[in-house]
Amino acid sequence: MSTQKYLSFDLGSEISYRWDEGDRVTALEGSTHVSDVLALIRDHGELTRTEVIELSGLSRSTINQRLATLSAAGLLTAVGGGESTGGRPSTRFAFNAQRAVVLAADIGATGFTAAACDLDGRPLAHLSHTIDVWSGPDAVLTAVTEAFGRLEFGDAEVWGVAIGVPGPVEYAARRVVNPPIMTGWDRFDIASWFTDRYDALVTVENDANARAVAEARLHQVDNVISLKLGTGIGAGLVFNGQIVRGDKGAAGDIGHTRASITDAEPRLCRCGNLDCVEAYAGGWALQRDLEAAGLPVTSTADVVSLVQRGDMEAVRRVRAAGRVIGDAIATLVSVLNPRTIALSGQLAECDEVLMSGIRERVHQHTVPLVTSDLTITKSTLGELAGVTGLALLTIDALFQPVSMERMLRGHA
Structure with a gap:
């Protein structure tokens, strides 16, 4: 077993984890935030309360509170009994990836792919649309917004919006910077366009970067x-x-x-x-x-x-x-x-x-x-590489401590 630092793709925050030989998290070090308990369960798939306590090194009262908070927010589901040494089988907790969706749009020079992805980054519905990126941000983003409205994802809430663009992105500001082929897009406030329309976290990323993330994560x-x-x-x-x-x-x-x-x-x-x-x-x-x-x-x-x-x-x-x-x-x-x-x-x-x-x-x-x-x-x-990577990056950001606090306050 070794100790490594996990650096998120998005914000670069550092949390020390222990890993087993199967590259799964086995312990948290120096962290008690609810987002880290969620990360532990997401990484393992299913865990009992006792397993969460053992793997995290946190007290039973702390874990009880964390699990209650995550369950109340709909991020955890009980999936039946686990192994027991006697008495009732232990309840196992699993991450509920269907709790919400991330809407992602991978914009190219002549078209875009829009998708609704679950909280594991899996596209649930998608469509493609022809556009001309040279027509400017208002026309293109209007088409993207209309495409989002045509996606079917049931009654899941929209927690994130992710936009990929074919040009350099100033990531912290969420703006395209001096794009060689995107006339009228330079420093356009893409994030505000979508925060005006969705009560959701918005990320903006270069399209090729998003595809690289999808390749790295999924493979x-x-x-x-x-x-x-x-x-x-x-x-x-x-x-x-x-x-x-x-x-x-x-x-x-x-x-x-x-x-x-x-x-x-x-x-x-x-x-x-x-x-x-x-x-x-x-x-x-x-x-x-x-x-x-x-x-x-x-x-x-x-x-x-x-x-x-x-x-x-x-x-x-x-x-x-x-x-x-x-x-x-x-x-x-x-x-x-x-x-x-x-x-x-x-x-x-x-x-x-x-x-x-x-x-x-x-x-x-x-x-x-x-x-x-x-x-x-x-x-x-295939054509879903971009939206998959965009969704994964946005999910990273959603489950950072600051974003989690905002989200959980909304469900308190």
Whole structure:
């Protein structure tokens, strides 16, 4: 058994836990808050009152009070008897993930996915909607709000709203900062838009970061690069279990790094610079090039469709785009040494046509040690990767002590 510090993805608060060999919490150290007792039960699935006392090291009276508070708030349910040494079977307590929902919207350049997720981060209902992010925050967020209203999640309360955006996010302020492609969004108060409409905790996160969180949590991998490959290109970075945001929230913006291309005419990127990775390998760039070649494409989805039908020109260009992306992330792989690179977004549906080029260049430009256990694969979460990660981040924030106090006062 060892002692480690758990750092939440969101707020960085530190609580010392003990872990067993199965990576489950076995004791709390220096903490008696109700949120920590809830974390203990969530981690184990089900516990009796006696087990909570033994694992937490807290007194019976303290645990009785904590369990009563959590049960009254609907966060715990009694799930029947446990093993008993005589007399009545002991009641087991389990986390009630159906108590409330988090509404999450993963916004991209040309569309968004909206979902209602339970308190374990599982999407209960979802829908997708086409938008143009360049139409500005009012139009896009109005569409998101309307989509939330169409989701069906019974009579569960809304405790959180999570918004993912395709640009750098100043996390504490919950605002987009100098986004390269989001005209009119700079420092727009996204959080207030939703707090004016919902009595709920609101989080705002970069879309690729949210996807990286989902990959790390659900696949239990500490070191992940999540590549979102759609109209644009971005990377979410989770290392040692923590999001790497950088000083200004712009970490992972590989789409606007310079491409390693020497044998082509300079290409103007949407951000105004020349020869960005996106200008060669983004969905919008592939659409432009295939259209110029005389193929019937008007969207990134059309590019994917051509590849899936085996069009040779589309296959050639997408494979070349994979090499450009592979060149761009090879340095990241050498510097950060990830265990997994997970691809998501529309272009990820090109499967091996795209991934073969990425793998080729990553292995070509790195030493064998950093790639010996590296997995480069398409995300198994599909279009729900973003909303799942957004929900998980918001649940982290909801169950921080300060947020829990507010929430429990509301149910006192």
